[in-house]
Amino acid sequence: MAFESLIIPFLMFLSKATTEELCPLRRSIDVLEGEYFFLCFPGSIRDNLRSKTYTVTWFKENEGKINLIQETHRLVLNGRFLEFWPAELSDLGNYTYILSNGTYNVTSQKWSLNVLKRSKDSCFNTNHLSRQVKAAGRSYTLKCNAVPHNKNVTITWYKNCNIYNSTKEEELHFPSLTIEDSGNYTCDVSISHAGKAFNATSTIELMVKDDAAEVVKLEIIEPGEIYVETQIGKEVILNCTVFLGYSNAAKPTYLLHWIDNSLNSCSENTKKEQSICEKEYNFDSGNKKYASKLLWIKTVKEEDLNCNYTCLLKTTNKPQLKIFKLKKGNPPDLHPHVFTTGIIMAVFFTLVPVLLVVLSVIFRVDLVLFYRDITGKDDTIGDGKEYDAFVSYLKDSISTNVEERKFALEILPRTLEDHFGYKLCIFERDVSPGGAVVDDVQSFIDKSRRLIIILSRNYISDRAMYELETGLHKALVERKIKIILIEYMLISDYNVLPKSLELLPSRRVVKWKEDKSLPSNSRFWKNLRYLMPVKASKSNIRSHNNSESYLRRRNSSDNCVLGV
Template identity: 40%
Template structure:
């Protein structure tokens, strides 16, 4: 048969499923396949005969048994007494029926389920055979709970029936296939690794065991498949092992993670879990020591099981100590967690301390945060409202405080009105607005004083000097912009006003559009760049009312001035109106 994938084949036998091996006389001597076959076969015969003489040990003592459907299966009674004459007694077999209770099984009841004294055989076992079985021999009764697993037809083995074996790397690894109970019917035995055949024996119920030092390449699923024939029908039995090759941690020194002393602040009446984690191997012991002189507190319990994991190839484990409804007796006491290994141990201590009063009571902190949040939202909302309704807010503020920017500034007029003074085709609306509408509103209703050239300049005066002087005496320059605005009569007053506004910064400009800025020819670039909020548009029908947005925006741009007309207007102006 030779070596397969580096395996070393030696003669020997392992009994099925029970971990029993051939007697020491057989195990003590192993031979290579290349040694004398006669001598090896002689030892093999001795082992087989010895195994047969001890076949009584092949009884099924496990209370819960799992088996795959479609495979031969048996239950064998395990005697619990050595009373004389027991071997001559006839055992009785029963199956538990939920409807009818215990139903006795008879030898001639079925060709598939057979009885042979203390052995119950299934050829093969089916899903309907699942349940509880009893064997009664005198006053002794043995029970089995049989679980029949559905076969996985997509794989060479059924995953639910896989047994795991952990072997550390470089340690001895042994794989053996043996089934002595069915040796009379087995005619071929095959070993698979991950469903690939790696060894085969004909006319034998076993394979030579595989002995080698474990390597990481050895990990995988190994399936022993026994092919047999009974009453002319073929069957097979599969046993699968998952070989897990683990790191060799023999050189690891166990140590508990974290500081040697950990203080835990607690409140009386609460539950707390103390978690102790350590680097350790399977042979090391991780435990809690919480005993006092008069015994352990009744509310302190250690978990029975520890949780384990692997990180970066190193094994770790943790164990929890649970303390329920903490009382005074649990405070200021050292709860010690220890990991013990040959020759030494490592200890970590936990101490429970009563939690001190917080600097700020919880309800005060919560209330303060709520108030701060509400105030922040209120301030933010107020800021948004002030931005959206800034014009109305400013006008209300002026009326309430009675502010006046015109006192002691030495100027005579609140605004100089620059407009096209020659009435022509298409310019009648602008002219009427300049000499009638604007003075009526600003002077008659809002209390301002305007400078209008045709009205306030004496005929025959020096026009250039008068214009410059009037602009210097005005606080605002109102420009009524139309397509024909830049005629030679108003060019000088525009240039003079722009110089005073942009260079001397003695006057502010208010632009009222009757035509878009882009439609006016030869308009200075500085006027085109005027801030948008200082540019108003006259809309005849919408702007006629003194309560319209046009007049509010114009009042906002005019200097603050306390006057009776302005105060009286507060009765008709609304407090808030959205900016368009």
């Protein structure tokens, strides 16, 4: 008896190598809703125990409850196979089986089945694909992983959701890979069951890389004339950026500089001694490399508005130029003359000048917000943007970021949207799942006026870092968006963040101080509103509507009195 109780697990171990492809023993399996799928245990276990009669029973565990699986028209118990015709979202859970001969039971390890939603915009789900990176020039074979144990099927191959030639085989063979062979390959398996047609799909992202360095043309981003808005007496930084190629390519030879022989490098000493200098730095955005040459003008003068600032790129090809011109921008929310007039008048009154200066420094943000409220100014009208801000935060399932998720999904929108009338774009809340994540992030950032980045010690993840790099590129290079950094928790290691983050002004960083920052009139929300687009708050809108309603009622009352 003791020997018989040990032989079943032993045979399971021996049969794993020959049946692993057909009956995978993975702990976690992803399957798309609406597709045929099956679970099974190795057939050699049953075949090697023919002297005894063994029965198999399947169980499903979900939310702590274990239920016996009964056969239905959709869930079919076919020997050692548990078949789904098709899989539904409700099938999510953990599955086990018990193999029994009436005396001894053997229970397998759990399968954790995760049922994914189908994409409405694509023939595959980006979370349901495998990636293969291969070198160009070599032969390679793609195998369809969706073929079931029933071989009586029809197979159709797609590349980037378009039908790929006329092959109906389980494998695609490439005698010699090229860069053009890169793409998403989807095999669609059609299966007949009970008079109905069912499908099972498998998608492989094939990336073909050339070992040789890719020849890339160095070029200045947005060549030609660029107008930069500024104010007299303010500082301005002109950014000349060059695309250098890709990360796997050798560093090219080039010379990038501003045409001015009097320029020196922007060191700490030169910044204090001269009014204009230049500084160069390199940065990466995804797999692309860039170089930027910054021209720092400490104080803009009236005559500077008539000058051309030219950036020159010299390579082995024809030199390229980029010309910057300065122009006066719109006056700030609170005009400097308001402070100047107040100070001149206060000279004649004892200590009033000192008091005004101190108050204007301490309550600068409050004054600007008060000015916006009383004027009802709204700069968002007609700018073509849909959202006031795109919110980027850590989205990975890390147990230590529960409070951070609550802040991003509840506290932040409750105050900015419900109380102050802003419209936020939160990817996890507002974007329907199933699309291409990279394209969605780019699109929604382009539709937003600000990019709010919630930085914490857990912020580092692939998606969050991509959103950060995209926002920095649009802010520093394309100048299409302004970034607001919320320091939610103290970050222990800044080295993992992009170096270009240091170029952002320190005044655009807002620190969260837990309970102290919760009230809507706290310093945190005031600083955040100060950095957000100029927009009338909900309280002002309600006050304006109430005033109009009151005037209408009064006019109506007057008309009744006059007998109109």
